[in-house]
Amino acid sequence: MDAIFERHSVRSFSDRPVSDEDIRRIVSAGCAAPSSKNDQPWKIVIVRQPRLSAMAYEFYRIAADLPSDRRGTVMETFSIMGSAPVCIFVFLEKNSRSRRFLAHVQSVGAFIENMAIEAQSLGLGSLWCGDILEVDEEAAEILGTSIAPVAALLIGYEKGESRRKVHKVPEDLIIEGYDEWGSR
Numbered sequence: 007m008d009a010i011f012e013r014h015s016v017r018s019f020s021d022r023p024v025s026d027e028d029i030r031r032i033v034s035a036g037c038a039a040p041s042s043k044n045d046q047p048w049k050i051v052i053v054r055q056p057r058l059s060a061m062a063y064e065f066y067r068i069a070a071d072l073p074s075d076r077r078g079t080v081m082e083t084f085s086i087m088g089s090a091p092v093c094i095f096v097f098l099e100k101n102s103r104s105r106r107f108l109a110h111v112q113s114v115g116a117f118i119e120n121m122a123i124e125a126q127s128l129g130l131g132s133l134w135c136g137d138i139l140e141v142d143e144e145a146a147e148i149l150g151t152s153i154a155p156v157a158a159l160l161i162g163y164e165k166g167e168s169r170r171k172v173h174k175v176p177e178d179l180i181i182e183g184y185d186e187w188g189s190r
């Protein structure tokens with residue numbers, strides 16, 4: 007599946023609108039993800055322009071007041087959000103006190119990755135934004151939701167070309183003492 011290898015983080019989006027049909031298809035791909043005990047513990051809110059730009063600006067202003075050790079890439083992420091045509095905010099219905107919380111976190115990761123790959127296969131780009139966690143409570147208030155988002159996925163057509171990140175190869179992953187391909 008080439009889309010897996012072609013997917014990369016897009017940080018510059020063109021103004022070209024994204025069709026409702028494509029967004030529906032992308033979310034359907036998320037729905038096809040595996041989840042622990044088939045819980046499907048995810049919910050979404052979809053925000054488009056021009057509302058997204060106003061919202062991203064609010065997040066940006068809140069991020070500007072974060073202590074410097076937490077600010078990192080956060081302001082840059084919200085500035086990119088402001089120029090993306092569509093944002094899918096993702097919520098996890100299970101709380102962190104649940105014994106199986108790590109399983110739910112894995113499930114929601116599969117949901118988001120499925121959407122990113124489907125976007126790629128439709129010729130769209132995406133950016134997975136974990137920086138929303140830095141303003142999560144304020145984001146819930148701004149979005150008008152009873153729970154805070156755990157991630158946001160920006161979707162749109164890529165403008166220009168981005169520099170590709172270096173990814174590890176299988177040989178880099180094997181824990182020392184184990185044969186590369188599992189034959190011992």
Ligand SMILES: Cc1cc2nc3c(=O)[nH]c(=O)nc-3n(C[C@H](O)[C@H](O)[C@H](O)COP(=O)(O)O)c2cc1C
Pocket residue numbers: 013014015016079083133134135136137138170171
């Ligand atoms: C859980 C998660 C959170 C991320 N959060 C952000 C973010 O807030 N801002 C951002 O610019 N990129 C974010 N990224 C994108 C990563 O920086 C990117 O996936 C990584 O550098 C590898 O690059 P690639 O996606 O182009 O392969 C996030 C990725 C993941 C999986």
